[in-house]
Amino acid sequence: MKKQPVNAEHDLRLLELRRELRDTARELHFAYDRFNYVTDPGLIEAGIYDINALKSRYDFLLRKMKLAQGQAVPSRCPEPPAAEPACMPAGNVKGGPSCPS
Numbered sequence: 405m406k407k408q409p410v411n412a413e414h415d416l417r418l419l420e421l422r423r424e425l426r427d428t429a430r431e432l433h434f435a436y437d438r439f440n441y442v443t444d445p446g447l448i449e450a451g452i453y454d455i456n457a458l459k460s461r462y463d464f465l466l467r468k469m470k471l472a473q474g475q476a477v478p479s480r481c482p483e484p485p486a487a488e489p490a491c492m493p494a495g496n497v498k499g500g501p502s503c504p505s
Contacts, residue, residue: 414472418469418472418473421465421469422469425462425469428461428462428465429462431458432462435451435454435458438451439451439452439455
């Protein structure tokens with residue numbers, strides 16, 4: 405019997421997250437619409453700022469919702485590519501690695 409309130413609370417939190425996600429998506433849509441119609445450089449910059457902030461909020465809410473549903477959430481920062489040894493043109497260094505070209 406005690407599990408029902410916890411489950412109901414979890415369902416209520418998921419509903420709230422869905423609502424926030426939907427509202428953020430709507431605000432993002434409106435921000436893109438505003439951006440498409442402004443011509444003043446200051447408003448263009450503000451529009452870019454608004455869009456980036458809303459995209460970050462949307463990503464945050466989506467990750468939070470997936471975690472609440474028990475889904476795997478990919479890392480936000482992918483692994484950096486492996487560093488390759490530097491190479492120089494064969495004419496500059498004798499015996500060193502040459503660049504493929």
